Amino acid sequence: DAGVIQSPRHEVTEMGQEVTLRCKPISGHNSLFWYRQTMMRGLELLIYFNNNVPIDDSGMPEDRFSAKMPNASFSTLKIQPSEPRDSAVYFCATRGGVNTGELFFGEGSRLTVL
Amino acid sequence: RKEVEQDPGPFNVPEGATVAFNCTYSNSASQSFFWYRQDCRKEPKLLMSVYSSGNEDGRFTAQLNRASQYISLLIRDSKLSDSATYLCVVRDSGGGADGLTFGKGTHLIIQP
Numbered sequence: 001d002a003g004v005i006q007s008p009r010h011e012v013t014e015m016g017q018e019v020t021l022r023c024k025p026i027s028g029h030n031s032l033f034w035y036r037q038t039m040m041r042g043l044e045l046l047i048y049f050n051n052n053v054p055i056d057d058s059g060m061p062e063d064r065f066s067a068k069m070p071n072a073s074f075s076t077l078k079i080q081p082s083e084p085r086d087s088a089v090y091f092c093a094t095r096g097g098v099n100t101g102e103l104f105f106g107e108g109s110r111l112t113v114l
Numbered sequence: 115r116k117e118v119e120q121d122p123g124p125f126n127v128p129e130g131a132t133v134a135f136n137c138t139y140s141n142s143a144s145q146s147f148f149w150y151r152q153d154c155r156k157e158p159k160l161l162m163s164v165y166s167s168g169n170e171d172g173r174f175t176a177q178l179n180r181a182s183q184y185i186s187l188l189i190r191d192s193k194l195s196d197s198a199t200y201l202c203v204v205r206d207s208g209g210g211a212d213g214l215t216f217g218k219g220t221h222l223i224i225q226p
Contacts, residue, residue: 042218043158043201091157101148101205101214105157 004106006092012112018080021109023092024073031095033103034067034077038088046090049075082113117141118204120217127192128225134188135220137202145213146205147178147185151198152219158201161187189222197224 005024013019025032034046047057049069057067064083069075079086089110093103117140127133139147147164162169164176164185175188185204189196202217 043216045214101146101163101203102160103158103214105159107157 004092004094004104006106006109010110014114016081019082021077021090023075025094029094029096032075033093035091036088084113087113118202118215118217120202120220123221125222131192132190136184136186137217138184139204144204144206148203149187150201153198192224194224
């Protein structure tokens with residue numbers, strides 16, 4: 001298996017622009033997580049899906065952030081409009097079962113908002 | 115608020131030395147514990163789970179102290195390749211809703 005695949009790996013955009021980050025989970029993994037990592041705040045959980053259904057989105061900073069998982073093979077995280085404080089590395093991670101603590105992370109999407 | 119606290123370091127350690135660092139957690143009901151490793155500009159990866167009785171994986175030993183609410187990671191005979199950030203992860207009993215809380219990590223630098 002190729003693992004969790006994220007795109008783009010890097011994105012530089014200007015404040016106010018829409019940003020869409022994409023994730024392809026490991027086949028068969030039914031839990032998907034979006035995390036954001038910064039030096040100041042570490043890894044923060046943004047949203048968690050189980051069987052394509054959003055279970056916990058309490059970590060989504062504000063209405064500018066939205067996430068979807070239209071099917072078991074694809075998820076998106078969208079920021080509209082983007083702001084400089086959104087600059088971070090965004091990780092998608094998946095888990096094979098609810099009873100395991102092992103998350104498999106993608107390589108991350110490094111976002112810079114100017 | 116769930117808290118998982120780690121000394122950010124960096125810990126500068128000569129190659130071959132033994133190094134240990136701790137992580138404290140605030141929720142006494144926490145059920146499961148893990149150490150993840152994150153290399154510079156890479157994604158986190160599971161290093162090892164932490165079991166109640168303590169466990170070893172090669173040069174790595176993890177221990178849990180429930181009474182004092184901390185877990186530890188000890189690395190023996192450290193290698194240059196051990197240089198990384200080590201993330202402590204705690205899972206609460208409500209694991210169905212994720213329940214995983216990551217510490218901010220301890221940065222380890224092994225020096226030749």
